[in-house]
Amino acid sequence: xxxxxxxxxxxxxxxxxxxxxxxxxxxxxxxxxxxxxxxxxxxxxxxxxxxxxxxxxxxxxxxxxxxxxxxxxxxxxxxxxxxxxxxxxxxxxxxxxxxxxxxxxxxxxxxx
Amino acid sequence: xxxxxxxxxxxxxxxxxxxxxxxxxxxxxxxxxxxxxxxxxxxxxxxxxxxxxxxxxxxxxxxxxxxxxxxxxxxxxxxxxxxxxxxxxxxxxxxxxxxxxxxxxxxxxxxxxx
Numbered sequence: 001x002x003x004x005x006x007x008x009x010x011x012x013x014x015x016x017x018x019x020x021x022x023x024x025x026x027x028x029x030x031x032x033x034x035x036x037x038x039x040x041x042x043x044x045x046x047x048x049x050x051x052x053x054x055x056x057x058x059x060x061x062x063x064x065x066x067x068x069x070x071x072x073x074x075x076x077x078x079x080x081x082x083x084x085x086x087x088x089x090x091x092x093x094x095x096x097x098x099x100x101x102x103x104x105x106x107x108x109x110x111x112x
Numbered sequence: 113x114x115x116x117x118x119x120x121x122x123x124x125x126x127x128x129x130x131x132x133x134x135x136x137x138x139x140x141x142x143x144x145x146x147x148x149x150x151x152x153x154x155x156x157x158x159x160x161x162x163x164x165x166x167x168x169x170x171x172x173x174x175x176x177x178x179x180x181x182x183x184x185x186x187x188x189x190x191x192x193x194x195x196x197x198x199x200x201x202x203x204x205x206x207x208x209x210x211x212x213x214x215x216x217x218x219x220x221x222x223x224x225x226x
Contacts, residue, residue: 034213043202043218044155094212
């Protein structure tokens with residue numbers, strides 16, 4: 001069965017520092033991969049997606065992610081974090097029935 | 113602007129009562145989903161629908177039901193609420209096709225079962 005693992009429950013970075021959130025997936029074929037962000041008290045918002053083609057994908061709010069098939073990873077990165085990036089981030093994969101399967105999330109804390 | 117709305121946003125109920133959470137979308141999306149969010153579990157799929165009269169069970173469907181009588185609405189019913197169903201519930205919709213996986217979420221309904 002398809003699954004997504006986000007190994008870091010919490011990550012704390014200083015404002016202005018770079019960020020990398022890890023995501024590993026389990027899927028036999030070429031996966032459809034996504035990153036979503038959830039601000040406190042809100043629903044989830046799509047940051048970026050990977051379907052095929054260029055393995056480095058750009059998203060909103062200055063985020064990017066790189067698909068690495070050999071490592072079954074789809075890590076999210078941002079070169080310089082802003083205090084407003086503090087939120088929970090979810091990696092997700094579309095399964096064989098076209099449903100979205102989410103990881104357990106990584107909560108990002110930003111130090112001033 | 114198109115949107116997806118959930119109601120109520122907050123509800124407290126007692127064990128054994130029937131509860132219905134409403135979800136209404138104006139995107140004209142065929143696909144609609146209900147997830148629950150619990151600490152440490154991320155979002156888990158309860159039920160989903162790919163069109164009118166179509167409903168399917170997700171990974172945590174026990175104790176929940178849905179019906180899809182039109183494109184816009186997918187109400188979630190808890191037949192007999194249990195304390196284990198205390199959670200935040202999110203409704204989402206998507207266009208499908210080459211937009212598969214691009215979900216638009218409501219703001220959530222926080223349910224407390226006492």
